[in-house]
Amino acid sequence: MQATIPPKTLISPTKLGRRFHFRNRKNPSLSISAALSKNVTTPEAQDAIKRALAKKAVGLVKSGMVVGLGTGSTASIAIQQLGTLITQGKLKNVVAVGANYQSRVLARQYGVKTVDFNDINNIDIVFDGADEVDFNKNLLKGGGAAHTMQKVVDSMAKECVILADESKVVFQLGSTFPVPPDFKQLSSRMLVFWDTGGKKYNHNIAHLVDVLSLAVEVIPPAISPVLRRLVTLGGIPEIRSALRKDGPVITDLGNMVVDVSFPNGIENPADLEKSINLIPGVVDNGIVSGIATSVLVAIQDGDSVTVMNLEEYVKIVGVPSNANSTI
């Protein structure tokens, strides 16, 4: 799918997503001035971006298809739009498979028939969101603690289409960590303590701006050993706390979520994904490598939104000579 970009939407650095603007500590040449980081959009503009992405994705669905449902606010809008097309009779005999409670409920609410995951052999297309996407279509997911089952559904689909606004496209996953790992800027709010083999860390990174950490789903009895092993892999882990409930987030599968920041970013997503999943007690982590078949990127220009393939976006943005991209 090729989008034609009108000349007025050609990107200048000030239009680049905010994640490009933060310093890449390991590799400063991948950094763009932090002074440009105020690329603030309104909730209405965000909504328009998500709608444009959803429309493009749902346009790929054909009658008779088995559709995998994604998670997150962008995928939710796609589910709504899919329901509208089905209700209007523009799509027929479409069934959907939802990885998570939220997407299944939403689908039924909007008139999309859902089937049990174990009753189908293959999925034709899935559209899903992501928290970050790199130039090689590696993803960071797990903002909604729903990545484990979502990865199962995404991996089953012939076509896995990821919907991302340009602020989510990064040179390197997890590389927007704003503080050095000496924890100088740690807050006393919601301190999390644990013993990591003789060294005691106490910190809370969750409130710091633009930390994008890696979500790791962990079976609760194994939480302490897993935290220690994540530290040995160079990560700074923190148990995700629930909002409007005391204690940790508990996933749909009954597990805990640990958010792990890597001070140098994630240098080799596929390797780290495997290494973390080899830790006993880990269910799955939010790195998704080698599964996305296409990424749709939305760029906002004033009131208009342009959606294009990642490959086209990368051509416009340009790949830094030392960036690790196969595009």
Ligand SMILES: O=C(CO)[C@H](O)[C@H](O)COP(=O)(O)O
């Ligand atoms: O990984 C996810 C949930 O676990 C979501 O896909 C991700 O957080 C993106 O969500 P949104 O479209 O709301 O930005």
